[in-house]
Amino acid sequence: MSTLGKFFAALTSLAITLTPAAAGESAGPSVAAKPTAIAEVLGEARGAKMLKPVTWGIEQPSSPTTLEQKLVLPPSNAVSAAKVVFHPEASRAAEIVIDVLVAYTRKAAQHYYEIERDVVALAIEAANHSFRLSGIGHIRLRLAHTFQTGYLERGGHFDHVWSMADKDDAHMERIHALREAYRADVAILIVDDPKGCGLATRIGADADEAFAVVHHECAVANYTVAHEIGHLVGARHELGYVSGTSWRDIMSYKEECGGCPRLPIWSNPLLLIGGEPAGTADLNNARIIAENAWRVASFR
Numbered sequence: 001m002s003t004l005g006k007f008f009a010a011l012t013s014l015a016i017t018l019t020p021a022a023a024g025e026s027a028g029p030s031v032a033a034k035p036t037a038i039a040e041v042l043g044e045a046r047g048a049k050m051l052k053p054v055t056w057g058i059e060q061p062s063s064p065t066t067l068e069q070k071l072v073l074p075p076s077n078a079v080s081a082a083k084v085v086f087h088p089e090a091s092r093a094a095e096i097v098i099d100v101l102v103a104y105t106r107k108a109a110q111h112y113y114e115i116e117r118d119v120v121a122l123a124i125e126a127a128n129h130s131f132r133l134s135g136i137g138h139i140r141l142r143l144a145h146t147f148q149t150g151y152l153e154r155g156g157h158f159d160h161v162w163s164m165a166d167k168d169d170a171h172m173e174r175i176h177a178l179r180e181a182y183r184a185d186v187a188i189l190i191v192d193d194p195k196g197c198g199l200a201t202r203i204g205a206d207a208d209e210a211f212a213v214v215h216h217e218c219a220v221a222n223y224t225v226a227h228e229i230g231h232l233v234g235a236r237h238e239l240g241y242v243s244g245t246s247w248r249d250i251m252s253y254k255e256e257c258g259g260c261p262r263l264p265i266w267s268n269p270l271l272l273i274g275g276e277p278a279g280t281a282d283l284n285n286a287r288i289i290a291e292n293a294w295r296v297a298s299f300r
Helices: 005-010 038-042 074-085 115-132 156-165 173-181 224-233 285-297
Strands: 014-018 096-105 139-147 186-191 197-200 212-216 269-275 276-278
Touching: 038 197, 074 115, 096 115, 096 173, 096 224, 096 269, 096 285, 115 186, 115 224, 139 173, 139 285, 156 197, 156 212, 186 224, 197 224, 212 224, 224 285, 269 285
Parallel strands: 096 139, 096 186, 186 212
Antiparallel strands: 014 269, 197 212, 269 276
16 A cells, blocks of 8 residues: 555544535536636735744644544535535636645655655545545646755744745755746745744745745654645634644644644535535635635746
């Protein structure tokens, strides 16, 4: 069995189901109508913005022995039905691809035989798996390019992400050149910095701010790559869903449920976990991602 197969097979005993959409229910315009011009995506030009630590990622991953859940993929017709909630004419919903550039430091790479396979590829697939489970499988991440940067880790996560976003930073100028060359919509830096799991520049980032940093141990096991890209798209902690002390979704903190395990899902009232809706009309990050993914996919 492949490494990816073993990773998903390790999750044991939980059924995930998508309910059919209510007739005529809609969350907004179809993604098929996305603008082609970058100016239309970004809207009015904004003044210079300060990067603020609005999202300190998530905590260290739970021990693998405490997360024993089985994710049962719903039948394809159920997934299609779930899409109707976001786009009434599901047949017109085009695939949305967000291209991702992933850089990693030598310090992070030294923990793996092959970090590009063991961390980067798995983290991208884990994010795509979460989209499929949550009824937004027409959205996916595509790894545009990955490479080892010469950046030497100094300071904390905020220092790392600021260095990435600053085009005048000599340590990170290669990231910007490669982002343009590979037309990557967002850029992620994998580091070895256990002081946090991850940090994105801001929620609903613009093209020039679409950067995030992730601690290598959290990238796959804690879905932090998905979590931080979710922030860049527009997902928020406060729109996540927690089921008592049993489980929580990708955007929720363990402190909200006494350390309960995180599931690779986005809050969505049409998603049933053991018969319980995984969201409400207000707590619906899947809807946020469905409405805003086209914007990020148009950055490059």
